[in-house]
Amino acid sequence: MNPEKKLQQSVQEVETEDRFLKISETYLTLQGEGMHSGLPCFFLRLAVCDIRCTWCDTPDSWSGGRWMSERAILSLVPEHVALVQVTGGEPMLQIRRLGILLQSLHRAGKKILLETGGHRSLSAVPDFVHIVMDIKLPSSGEAHHPFHENFAYLKPSDEIKFVVQNEDDFRAAVHWIQKYDLARRFQILISPAFGVDLKKLAQWVLDSKLTVRMQLQLHKYIWGPDAKSV
Numbered sequence: 001m002n003p004e005k006k007l008q009q010s011v012q013e014v015e016t017e018d019r020f021l022k023i024s025e026t027y028l029t030l031q032g033e034g035m036h037s038g039l040p041c042f043f044l045r046l047a048v049c050d051i052r053c054t055w056c057d058t059p060d061s062w063s064g065g066r067w068m069s070e071r072a073i074l075s076l077v078p079e080h081v082a083l084v085q086v087t088g089g090e091p092m093l094q095i096r097r098l099g100i101l102l103q104s105l106h107r108a109g110k111k112i113l114l115e116t117g118g119h120r121s122l123s124a125v126p127d128f129v130h131i132v133m134d135i136k137l138p139s140s141g142e143a144h145h146p147f148h149e150n151f152a153y154l155k156p157s158d159e160i161k162f163v164v165q166n167e168d169d170f171r172a173a174v175h176w177i178q179k180y181d182l183a184r185r186f187q188i189l190i191s192p193a194f195g196v197d198l199k200k201l202a203q204w205v206l207d208s209k210l211t212v213r214m215q216l217q218l219h220k221y222i223w224g225p226d227a228k229s230v
Contacts, residue, residue: 019067021097022047024060024089026076027229031083032219034132034159034189036113041083044073046098049090051117053140055165055193057225061089070101077110085113092120102126118160119145122153131158132189137172139165139193148180160186165193170204177210188212194225 024047031041045058047065056062077084084105091098091114105112106128114125118133119142125131131154136142140163154160160182162173173190177183190212192201198216205214223230 018069018072020070021068021073021094021101022065023068023073024058024065025229026073028078028081029219029230030222031085031113032217032230033191033215034113034161035187036083036111036130037215037218039083040081041085041113042077042081044084044086046086046089046091046094048093049088049117050093051090051119051136051142051145053117053136053142053163055140055163057194058089065089070097070104073101074104074108077105077108082109082111083113084110085115087115088117090117090120092116092122095124099124099126102129117142118147118150122150125153127155131155132161133158134161134163135173135176137162137164137169139169143172147176151180151182151185154186156186158186159189161189161191163191163193164201165196167200167204170201170208174208174210177212183211190214191217194220 024045027043029041029043031037031039045061047061049062102112112129113132114129115132116122118135122131133150133154135147136145164170164173177188182188190205192198194217202214205212219230
């Protein structure tokens with residue numbers, strides 16, 4: 001049975017308050033990526049993912065996790081922190097109940113970031129949520145998904161992230177950007193897989209003449225590439 005079916009079965013079997021969302025981990029850190037990089041941010045990492053990117057740095061979130069109530073989750077979010085990121089795993093596997101939590105966080109005045117693999121429909125994500133959507137490139141092993149189907153659900157302020165492991169990946173990213181005019185429509189992030197030659201990637205970005213943002217994963221340079229819960 002695949003991870004999504006296992007999760008759906010668990011949700012259907014148990015409809016109690018204490019089993020609201022399946023959580024991999026929660027922690028306070030500095031946002032390491034994208035437009036909000038460097039800001040204090042509370043991370044809510046949901047458990048279970050239905051794809052297997054070769055470069056994934058959080059394989060612990062592919063399965064396992066613990067059930068938590070909405071009340072317990074909200075109690076962990078520091079009052080003084082304005083930014084909350086929901087990530088995974090794959091958050092869209094739990095969108096039915098996650099949508100309730102997103103509304104609660106919004107009412108509490110939080111800015112919400114939702115990071116998703118992009119392979120599942122984003123139609124149910126509220127407009128007040130800032131979406132960071134991946135488009136998987138060849139080296140990930142998951143490039144075959146119809147990511148373009150989600151472009152209709154993205155706002156101009158939302159971000160599309162390409163994780164680049166080599167030059168072939170970068171060329172594939174350029175193809176996506178040019179084919180769908182993505183640099184004009186959304187905020188585009190070019191993110192190196194850890195260990196990629198940054199000077200080469202920077203030159204590829206400059207040579208492409210595209211208006212895209214090359215980003216580094218700030219948290220990995222502060223705490224190290226193998227640090228957890230940062």
